[in-house]
Amino acid sequence: MAIDMNRTTIALPGQVSSEIWQKTQGSSAVMGLARRIALPGLGVTIPVITGDPEAAWVGETDKKPVKRGTLATKQMTPYTLAVIVPFSNQFRRDLPGLYDALVQRLPNALGKKFDQTVFGGVTAPGSNFDTLKGCTAQEIGTDAYKGLVAADADVAAHDGILSGWVLSPQGKAVLLNAVDGNKRPLFINSVAEGAVPMILGARASYSKGAYVADSTSAKKNVVGFGGDWTQAVYGTVEGVQITISDQATLEDGGTTINLFQQNMFAVRAEIEVGFRCDTTVFNKLTVTGT
Template identity: 80%
Template sequence: MATDINRTTSIALPGEVSSEILQKTQESSAVMSLAQPIKLPGLGVTIPVITGDPEAAWVAETAKKPVKRGTLDTKIMQPYTLAVIVPFSNQFRRDVPALYKQLVSRLPLALAQKFDATVFGGVTAPGDNFDTLKTCTAQEIGTDAYAGLVAADADIADHNGILNGWVLSPKGKALLLNAVDGNKRPLFINNVAEGAVPMILGSRTLQSKGAYVSGTPNVVGFAGDWTQAMYGTVEGVQIAIADQATLQDGETTINLFQQNMFAVRAEIEVGFRCDTTVFNKLTKAAG
């Protein structure tokens, strides 16, 4: 929380910094890396959702060709504001390249982690027109990881989806790294040197801290048909800088002028919509 942050400093950030922050936010977010991006107007947009595909049929010569329309539904994608304020010491004024480096490395990760955590249901959605995967079908992978992953693939197929992407939390990655066959050979890595799970059942795998949701049971990852998920941004990442504001950081009050500091506020207007029936969450009982 901050007050009086409209008083700006003379520091001028180059225009490409905002674009670079948005790019790195997209790279840091597993959801943005897998979902389909669209341009989102400030007032929101109505997007079509495919609920049924047209079906072809064989026909005899000179016979009428079949007319089979796909079925569509619509959803409103609305932009919601996601923001973070980061204070810096005034020493950064003497080393502007260092400031840029800090902005590009710290702000995208903060925005990306919160966005992912919201989509995955660990954080309450900002509004009714923002979809989350909190209530999607669960598959237990703590006892038999392989069977649980195959069950997720099958369930998504049963809902007319094609599983094309997995997102694992660090705990989910560790769980799969421990999965072995009857001869104690790892199931999901080629060798210890790799130490990663780049593919599961032939589909791309990404990591995100936001994919872990504590509960009974704990959620450690997600699988889905990401062609049925969309996110949109309005104007990229907006940056504001202040040096005479008062910030409230939990129980701590920071007076920027008094403490020789300045603060950078980054915010993005973003929305997310998906067909939750073609997603599964991966769970593991606590213990």
């Protein structure tokens, strides 16, 4: 775990930095489902399986078949995702309170933005970062079950196996409202559970980043995603890097914060991260809004 700090101010314990990184991974639905690899600072070329070899039956003494799978390659490039959080100097006197605040605030900010980028809610940082913005859409607002089955079938048609769903809070509400002909909930066993742990045999995760509002006249708001997460990979260079300063001047929208003058300090957290996937084995779930 790399830690870059101004040692003249606050020494951040290694376990706190590690906890921030672990919670960043925990707050990101994408990081929880995709496979993680170590990412060199200059990037790496990763293989993408586009076709599997096929076995065949052979008779005794017959030649065994030679069948090659097909591969493509993609370049995964690390891009920097960062956030700066200012604190009053009172936190400096209460180190346990500061550490708790860091662990609570920083991971959510990093994890949410990473998910928003993967799901197409914000612009990708570069051409070597895949997003699911253009994947096949399935409407679940009118018939949730039909739309989910259609997503599962489309992933299968592209030689994938749907292994996980990511729902936004809005998508969760749609599924909680889905009922059968006798007005019984389709996706929960009881009101006490109040969750959708599994959908069509695949586990469901939740992320605010999975909601993408449609600004066009169609109003097809994206409320979730489903896909074959074995075909998705993310990589990080060094985990989370932390820098602490009490001398900087920050621009917060239209407000200027002079840390020294205002008896404050700021913590900058950043990760170098990349994401690649086969977008054909993912579907997005939409609901027509107003």
